[in-house]
Amino acid sequence: MSFTSGPSRWPDVWLATAARGVSTFGDFLAASTLTLALQSAGAGGLAVSGLLLAATLPLVALAPLTGRLADRVDSRVLLVAAGLAQTGVCLALAHAGHPGLVIVLVGLLATGLAVTQPVLSALVPAMVRAEDLPRASALNQSAGTLGTLAGPALAGLLVGGFGTRPPLLVAAGTYLALVAAGLLIRTRRGGRRSAPAVAVGAAAAPPAWRLRHDPLLLAMVASVAGVFGAVGAINVIEVFFIRETLGSSTTVYGLVTGAWTLGVLAGAWLFAPVARRLHRDGTMVRASLAMLGACCLMVLASAAVPTALPLVPIWLVGGVFNGGTNVFNNVLLARRVPEAARGRAFAVFGAGIQGAAMVGFLAGGLLLEAAEPRPLVAGCGLAGLLAVAAVSLPLRRAARAVPQPPAPGAASGAPASDAGSGVPASGGASDGPGSGAASADAGLATPTTAR
Structure with missing residues (x-):
């Protein structure tokens, strides 16, 4: 594993954090605007699920390509090019009227996200020392979370007062933050500049990393994807549950x-110190699954509310556990994947979550044609809990197979081994987010699942 060999580059971390926060705000502003526009126009669940599928498919289908791009092409070139492209696409989206054209443009917008997600996720570990990674990950996730928080809220206000075009124009401007970050961040990966970040004595060619060669990471990805596939329909159902069943306005939504x-x-910061103290990767992945179960329990509890107001504390608690899961997953990926392959690893993890979420999106659209939102919300929570129970045994077996790690101090600035995993950094296959987010952060109850 390789982090920076000198002091952590916090100015670069803050630039990446700001870029992620602003661009994520644009992502969720656009997604929420279009979702509300569809629901307000009388569109059904299939239309909303189709929109979410268009925003998700590129993240899954292009993951093998975009992960390799993140590892092999200069990160500055990718951030600048993708940021400019997303700005242009969102401007076109603000003036598009035909539903078919909107879906195509949403897919193109998600294609840019499929590039920038692994680039930013892989850059952050290269900026900091191993012991600073939980804090840097929490900062990065917090920015994405703030963007996710502000985007739907502002969309509700702007759509209610001005229609869909103004929020989409605002969203177009947010992608310029990626351009600025690409030009200003000094840490760079990919191309000729990736060599200094790789451990001394490592081969010049990228390690032959494969997810299937690391049983613990494979179990983690399969478990998280399984839970998200089970509970993911909530992303389609929630707008109908809040707006129609509970009778709330777009602003309240x-x-x-x-x-x-x-x-x-809140969860990112509460659990970042815990992640720093957990040196056993097996313990970390088990804790992550337990927190996913708590998220599903909150979804189940939300089905019983009589009005929208009680949803606030219930979903606040669910979000805290979601934030902890994101931090643990991001730290685990950075620990167990070699530096030169991190872009691919984050892309693969994100694709696994998004692919499972697509199943949930499709199921949500179909189920809304046959049932009311309230029992479907309860069904999502119950399905998620059953999925957690189903994957817990294989995950526990994979966690027990992880060898005892070395002392915590062994990872500080030393590329030879990983204090969190107990496997050699040169092993390629076995060492090395959201919320996302996007790092590989994942959010269970807001539009576009992976952050």
């Missing part, structure tokens, strides 16, 4: 969905 993301922000 934005504020209620923001409660979950506010909890994610």
Whole structure:
């Protein structure tokens, strides 16, 4: 594993954090605007699920390509090019009227996200020392969470007062933050500049990392994806549950969905110190699954509320556990994947979550044609809990197979081994987010699942 060999580059961390926060705000502002526009126009669950599928498919289908781009092409080039492209696409989206054109443009917008997600996720570990990674990860996730929090809230206000075009124009401007970050961040990966970040004595060629060669990471990805596939329909159902079943306005919808993301922000900071103290990767992945179960329990509890107001504390608690899960997953990926392959690893993890979420999106659209939102919300929570129970045994077996790690101090500035995993950094396959987010952060109860 390789982090920076000198002091942590916190100015670069803050630039990456700001870029992620602003661009994530744009992502969720656009997604929430279009979701509310569809629901307000009388569109059904299939239309909303189709929109979410268009915003998710590129993240899954292009993951093998975008992960390799993040590892092999200069990060500055990728951030600048993708940021400019997303700005242009969102400007076109603000003036698009035909539903088919909107779906195509949403897919193109998500293609840019499929590039920038692994680039930013892989850059952060290269900026800091191993012991500073939980704090840097929490900062990065917090920025994404703030963007996720502000986007739906502002969308509810702007759509209610001005229609869909103004929020989409604002969203277009947010992607310029990626351009600025690409030009200003001094830490760079990919291309000729990736060599200094790789451990001394490592081969020049990228390690032959494969997810299937690391049983613990494979179990983690399969478990998280399984839970998200089971509970993911909530992303389609929630707008109908809040707006129609509970009779809330677009503004209340934005504020209620923001409660979950506010909890994610709090959870990132509450659990970052815990992640720093957990040197056993097996313990960390088991704790992550337990927190996913708590998230699903909160979804189940939300089905019983009579009005939208009680959803706020319930989803706030669910978001706290979601934030802890995101931090643990991001730290685990950075610990167990070699530096030169991190872009691919984050892309693969994100694709696994998004692919499972697509199943939930499709199921949510179909189920809304046959049932009312309230029992479907309860069904999502119950399905998620059953999925946690189903994957807990294989995950526990994979966690027990992880060898005892060395002393915590062994990882500080030393590329030879990983204090969190107990496997050699040169092993390629076995060492090395959201919320996202996007790092590989994941959010259970807001539009576009992976952050």
